[in-house]
Amino acid sequence: MELKIQGLSKTYANGVKALDNVSLTIPRGMYGLLGPNGAGKSTLMRTLATLQEPDNGAAALGDLDILKQKEELRRRLGYLPQDFGVYPRISAEDMLNHIAVLKGVTNARERKDLVRGMLVRCNLEDVRKKALSGFSGGMRQRFGIAQALLGNPQLLIVDEPTAGLDPGERNRFYNLLSEIGEGVIVILSTHIVEDVMDLCTNMAIIHKGKVLYEGRPDAAIAQLSGKVWQRSIEKSELPAYEQKYRIISNRLVSGRPSLHVYSEQPLDSGFSSNSPDLEDVFFSKIQGWS
Numbered sequence: 001m002e003l004k005i006q007g008l009s010k011t012y013a014n015g016v017k018a019l020d021n022v023s024l025t026i027p028r029g030m031y032g033l034l035g036p037n038g039a040g041k042s043t044l045m046r047t048l049a050t051l052q053e054p055d056n057g058a059a060a061l062g063d064l065d066i067l068k069q070k071e072e073l074r075r076r077l078g079y080l081p082q083d084f085g086v087y088p089r090i091s092a093e094d095m096l097n098h099i100a101v102l103k104g105v106t107n108a109r110e111r112k113d114l115v116r117g118m119l120v121r122c123n124l125e126d127v128r129k130k131a132l133s134g135f136s137g138g139m140r141q142r143f144g145i146a147q148a149l150l151g152n153p154q155l156l157i158v159d160e161p162t163a164g165l166d167p168g169e170r171n172r173f174y175n176l177l178s179e180i181g182e183g184v185i186v187i188l189s190t191h192i193v194e195d196v197m198d199l200c201t202n203m204a205i206i207h208k209g210k211v212l213y214e215g216r217p218d219a220a221i222a223q224l225s226g227k228v229w230q231r232s233i234e235k236s237e238l239p240a241y242e243q244k245y246r247i248i249s250n251r252l253v254s255g256r257p258s259l260h261v262y263s264e265q266p267l268d269s270g271f272s273s274n275s276p277d278l279e280d281v282f283f284s285k286i287q288g289w290s
């Protein structure tokens with residue numbers, strides 16, 4: 001089974017073209033949808049989660065038409081939105097029980113086992129009686145995953161899952177995600193390159209509603225081989241370098257700017273060839289250089 005997206009477009013009432021003829025084929029496993037803020041990721045995720053309509057295009061999960069068979073799709077979908085907005089003053093356990101009812105688990109005993117199992121799996125057992133409104137960022141994220149995984153979805157959509165987590169919480173979240181069965185399609189929408197690098201076997205880069213790359217992260221990196229150059233400069237030299245070179249990134253290392261520059265020709269005068277990473281890929285694609 002795969003998720004096939006064909007020619008999805010969406011222009012909002014204010015004239016913003018959030019999706020511009022997006023086509024993607026997403027296999028089972030962890031799939032990274034990488035793009036800067038405003039790229040159109042949430043619009044695409046919400047469309048796939050049947051929460052909004054596109055203007056044009058089609059999307060299918062296996063032989064299921066996502067845009068037409070919405071109820072069917074919802075039964076096979078787990079969705080972790082960027083933010084739930086309101087965290088009610090009811091316990092994690094009661095909330096999961098309620099969601100299980102909504103997902104159609106009518107047998108009380110079966111539901112109890114299901115909810116208990118999910119609390120254990122997401123490391124929430126100790127806090128199951130605690131009100132969601134008092135949860136920390138990491139606990140909210142684990143609760144989000146627990147509610148998304150209830151009912152064994154075939155398609156799991158997680159939108160910007162690590163924004164706002166500290167490194168420890170992020171690691172725990174990564175581990176939880178990577179335990180999810182290989183049989184599930186997991187779409188991880190993010191602007192954080194590391195999330196994709198660490199977790200995803202396949203990916204797409206989107207920017208201004210358009211797909212700029214679709215494939216494996218390592219293949220994207222290989223395409224950039226020999227085209228990334230590094231050099232440390234003085235701060236005062238920066239404007240001149242910005243004029244002359246295609247600067248992928250400019251990071252301070254011990255207080256001095258360290259540049260990554262895109263060039264298909266070898267660069268002289270103090271530049272050295274640098275092995276590209278996914279961040280170099282991301283920025284040079286978004287700039288339209290590669």
Ligand code: ADP
Pocket residue numbers: 012013014016017018035036037038039040041042043044
């Ligand atoms: P991302 O999730 O990648 O940050 P979004 O899909 O949220 O991107 O937004 C894509 C573009 O569409 C942005 O320019 C955003 O401001 C605009 N946008 C998103 N939702 C709406 C809306 N409901 N009405 C108008 N413009 C919107």
